[in-house]
Structure formats: structure tokens, C-alpha cells
Amino acid sequence: MTRQSSHTALLWIVAVGFFMQALDTTIVNTALPSIARDLHAAPLAMQSIVVAYTLTMALLTPASGWLADRFGTRRVYFVSISVFVVGSLACAGAHSLNQLVFARVLQGIGGSMLLPIGRLAVLRAVSGEAYVSALAMISVAGQVGPILGPTLGGWFVQSFTWHWIFLINVPIGAAGLYAVQRFLPHDTLHDAPPFDFIGCGLLSLCMVAFSLALDPPVQTHRGALSAALFTLAAISAFAYIPYARHRRNPLFKLALFREPNFSVGLIGNLLCRIGSSAVPFLLPLMMQLELGYSPLHSGLMMLPIAIAGTVSKRWIARLVKRYGYDTFLLVNTALVGASIVAFAAFSPSLPLFAEIVILAIFGACNSMQFAAMNSVTLKGLSKQDAGSGNSLFSMVQMLAIGLGVSIGGSLVQVFEGHFGSASLGFKLSFACMGVVTLLSGAVFRRLDSAPRTSAPTPAAR
Structure with a gap:
């Protein structure tokens, strides 16, 4: 095999892995009401299968680079796909919510390695000049997954059964x-420095405790348990600071936070993504449970978000170059938050055209928001800190998705219990999540002035 054909094969392999990971993140959402009925569970209880998947990926992402150095990218990538496929089979064979949650954790273990290990394999095999083009090709797979996911999930549920949303991964895998x-x-195996298991354990404990505190797994003494879990999360987070200060090679160096835009971008990303990440979970549920849409119909309604998001990526560089990161993020954050609040207006009496316009505005602004936030957060890091900073940034992204689903689902239950109306519960929840997104605008006001000539490169979400 020639060098060129070998590189082409590598890109297709990595693109397939990225496609599976991106597809599985979105394909589940439109099937949640059907899964809930089959497993005899409440539809909003299905948030646990989304959180289990995203939180698992967040916990294991930092270990991906070390595993590749220790055991080889080829071997780790093969194992990752294998675990992902086994997890998909376990999801399809689940007969209870607890079994499905466990299977999603297994699926998340495999999924957590697909993108970072794939990127690493491409980085080591492709020259610097061709690397940007190679990543662009891979990113296409990541864009196609979210476009096909909701519609494909709705079609599988309506034409076959929900099990096929997981079985589709088997032939692809x-x-x-x-x-x-x-x-x-x-x-060739690379010399891998000792992995910081203690640091990873402290941060993992913080993320798990914080996520569980928002949605305690028991029904009695929920307030006391939430308080205890929040306290545990805070203790583990603060314990990492002196630990990292005295360790030679900590999981994440504290020096990362000396770059002001990295700290601001990380917090702004977390808040903004919490609000926007609730949308793919809550919208299909509201459309099917309150508006009477079929699974396929609700899946098709997600298309304007994905298509507008893909089209708008070409605008971001010019807008940031003209207005700068600070002004762009302030205005665009307001648009993202306002469009999330506007989802509360969805009702049987709202014209379809109006719904599509709101969905498209959210998709376009949200896509540009991700690209700008990714770039402004990472662009100021040194070459030595870029890898560690990107890994921490990826963890925060996945954590935000899980928190958005947990908080959004919990708000619907709280408002429904208080007002006795599920429809009002969804509307108020969208309003609250939109406000959370708007709060990130206040964070972005603290950005250091960025040169107007700098523009973000397209990045994975």
C-alpha cells in the first residue's frame, strides 16, 4: 500500500469512529419516550441514560493520550471500537432502565477514546501541511452524525423498534x-510518563458527585443527599489544587489558569453549554409528549438546527475578524439564550414556519458560538500547555452536556409538580435554561481584548 493510500485509509477509519460517536450522541434523543414506555419508566427518567454516556466520556478522555502512548494507537483504537460495539449490543438487549444505564456506561467507555485517539493517530501519521485538511475531512463525519441522528432515530422507532438505534452501530463498528x-x-510505542491516577480520581469524584447532587438516585432525603454530594464535589476540587501544585506532572497543570482567556473561556463554555445542551434532550420530549408529534416528525424537526449549524460555520471567521471575539460572543450569546427562551412559545397553535425559523436561528447561532468559544479558550495557550488544556476543555464540554440534561430534566419535574402541568413545566424550563445561557455573556465580558485579525478555525463541538 502506498503512503498516500495508507493516509486515506487512516482518515476514513478515524472518520467512521467519529461518525459513530457523534451519531450516538444525538440518535437517542428522539427515541426516549418509546424507550421509556417499553421499559416502564417515566420519560424524564431517561435523562440518566444520556448523562451516563456523556459523564463516562468526560471521565476517561484525559487518559486517552496516555493509553495510546502506553499500548499503541492501533491497539487502543481497536479496543475502543470493540467496547463501543459491545456496549451498543448491551443497550439493545437491556430490559430495564438500570441495565440500559450500565450498558450506556460501557458504550461511553469505548466512545470516549474514538475521537481523541483518532486525532492522535492522524497527527502522528500526517504531515503538518496536510493536517488541517485531514481534520477538516474528519470533522465532516462529526457534522453528518448530528444531522442524521435525530431523524434516523425517529425513523427506526416508528418503522421498527428503538433497539435499532443501537444495533446500527454493529455493522458500522x-x-x-x-x-x-x-x-x-x-x-511505535512512545515513552509514556506516569499517569496521574490520583489527580484523575479527584477530578472524577468531583464531576460524579456534582452530577449526582443535581439528580440524587434516591427518593428519600434528597435534599440532605444533594448537600452532602455538593460538599464532596467541592472538597475533591479544592483538594486537587495543593496536590497539583506539589506534583511534578499533574493531570492538569495549574499554570493553565494563568492564561486569562482560558479561565474565562472555560467558565463561559460551561454555562453556555449547560443551557444549549438541554435543548436536544427537552425538545423531542416536549414535541412528542405535549405537541403530539410522532418520533419521526420530532426527528425531522431537529434538521433545521443541524443544517443551519453546518451552513453557519463558514460565517464565523469573517464575523470574528470584523467585530472581535468579545463583541461577537456578547451578541451571539444573547441570540442563543433568546432562541432557547423562544422554545417556550412552541404550541399546537404556533405556525410550523415560525417553529422552523426559531430552530434555524438557534442552530446557526449555537454552532458559531461553539466555534468562537473553542478558539478563544485555547488560542492563548503555549505549545507545551495546548494538549493538557485541550483535554481539560474536552472534559468540561462533556460535563456540560450531562449537566444540561440533568438540570433541564429536573426543572421540568419540579415545575410540573408545583403547577400540575407538564406543558408549563417544559415552557418554564426552556426559559430558565435560556437565562443560564445568557449569564455566560457576563462571563465573556471579562475576556482580554483579542486581535480582530485572528479568527477561529473550525473545531469539533
Whole structure:
């Protein structure tokens, strides 16, 4: 096999892995009411299967680079796809909510390695000049997944059963495994520094405790348990600071936070993504449970978000170059937050055209928001800190998705219990999540002035 054909095969292998990971993040949402009925669970209780998947990926992302250095990218990538496929089969075979949550954790273990290990394999195999083009090709797979996911999930549920949203990963994964064995070369193992298991454990404990505190797993003494879990999360987070200060190679160096835009961008990302991440979870539920849409109809209604998001990526560089990061993020954050609040207006009497316009505005602004936030957060880091900063940033992204789903679902239950109306519960929850997004605008006001000539490069969400 020639060098060029070997690189092409590598890109296709990584693109397939990225596609599976991106598809599985969105395909589940439109199937949640059907899964709930089949497993005899409340639809809003399905938030646990989304949180389990995203939180698992957040916990394991920092270990991906070390595993690749320790065992080789080819071997780790093969195992990642295998675990993902086994987890998908376990999801399809689940007969209870608890079984499905466990299977989603297993699926998340495999999914957490697909994108970072794939990027690393491309970085090591492709020259610097071709690396940007290679990442652009891979990112296309990540864009196609969210476009197809909701509609494909709705079609599977309506035409077959919800089990097929997980079984679809089996043939795709099998093709990926064959391609890895056939085309991916054996890479040379790199000297891996000792992995910071203690630091990873402290941060993992913080994320798990904080997530569980928002949605305690028991029905009695929920307030006391939430308070205890919040306290545990705070203790583990603060314990990491002196630990990292005295360790030679901590998981994440505290020096990262000396770059002011990194700290501001990280907090702003967390708040903004919490609000926007609740949308893909709450919208299909509201459309099916309150507006009477079929699974396929609710899946098709997600298309304007994905399509507008893909089209708007070409605008971001010019807008940031003209107005600067600070002004752009302030205005665009307001638009994202306002469009989330506007989802509260969805009702049987609202014209379809109006719904599509709101969905498209959210999709376009949200996509540009991600690209600008990604760029402004990472662009000031040194080459030595870029890898560690990107890993921490990826953790925060996945954590925000889980928190958005947890908070959004919990708000619907609280408002429904208080007012006795599920419809009002959804409307008020969208209003609250929109306000959370708007709060991130206050954070972005603290950005250091960025040169107007700098523009973000397209980045994965």
C-alpha cells in the first residue's frame, strides 16, 4: 500500500469512529419516550441514560493520550471500537432502565477514546501541511452524525423498534474493526510518563458527585443527599489544587489558569453549554409528549438546527475578524439564550414556519458560538500547555452536556409538580435554561481584548 493510500485509509477509519460517536450522541434523543414506555419508566427518567454516556466520556478522555502512548494507537483504537460495539449490543438487549444505564456506561467507555485517539493517530501519521485538511475531512463525519441522528432515530422507532438505534452501530463498528486490522499500521510505542491516577480520581469524584447532587438516585432525603454530594464535589476540587501544585506532572497543570482567556473561556463554555445542551434532550420530549408529534416528525424537526449549524460555520471567521471575539460572543450569546427562551412559545397553535425559523436561528447561532468559544479558550495557550488544556476543555464540554440534561430534566419535574402541568413545566424550563445561557455573556465580558485579525478555525463541538 502506498503512503498516500495508507493516509486515506487512516482518515476514513478515524472518520467512521467519529461518525459513530457523534451519531450516538444525538440518535437517542428522539427515541426516549418509546424507550421509556417499553421499559416502564417515566420519560424524564431517561435523562440518566444520556448523562451516563456523556459523564463516562468526560471521565476517561484525559487518559486517552496516555493509553495510546502506553499500548499503541492501533491497539487502543481497536479496543475502543470493540467496547463501543459491545456496549451498543448491551443497550439493545437491556430490559430495564438500570441495565440500559450500565450498558450506556460501557458504550461511553469505548466512545470516549474514538475521537481523541483518532486525532492522535492522524497527527502522528500526517504531515503538518496536510493536517488541517485531514481534520477538516474528519470533522465532516462529526457534522453528518448530528444531522442524521435525530431523524434516523425517529425513523427506526416508528418503522421498527428503538433497539435499532443501537444495533446500527454493529455493522458500522464491524467495518471499522476490519479496516483497523487491515489498513492501520502498527505504530511505535512512545515513552509514556506516569499517569496521574490520583489527580484523575479527584477530578472524577468531583464531576460524579456534582452530577449526582443535581439528580440524587434516591427518593428519600434528597435534599440532605444533594448537600452532602455538593460538599464532596467541592472538597475533591479544592483538594486537587495543593496536590497539583506539589506534583511534578499533574493531570492538569495549574499554570493553565494563568492564561486569562482560558479561565474565562472555560467558565463561559460551561454555562453556555449547560443551557444549549438541554435543548436536544427537552425538545423531542416536549414535541412528542405535549405537541403530539410522532418520533419521526420530532426527528425531522431537529434538521433545521443541524443544517443551519453546518451552513453557519463558514460565517464565523469573517464575523470574528470584523467585530472581535468579545463583541461577537456578547451578541451571539444573547441570540442563543433568546432562541432557547423562544422554545417556550412552541404550541399546537404556533405556525410550523415560525417553529422552523426559531430552530434555524438557534442552530446557526449555537454552532458559531461553539466555534468562537473553542478558539478563544485555547488560542492563548503555549505549545507545551495546548494538549493538557485541550483535554481539560474536552472534559468540561462533556460535563456540560450531562449537566444540561440533568438540570433541564429536573426543572421540568419540579415545575410540573408545583403547577400540575407538564406543558408549563417544559415552557418554564426552556426559559430558565435560556437565562443560564445568557449569564455566560457576563462571563465573556471579562475576556482580554483579542486581535480582530485572528479568527477561529473550525473545531469539533
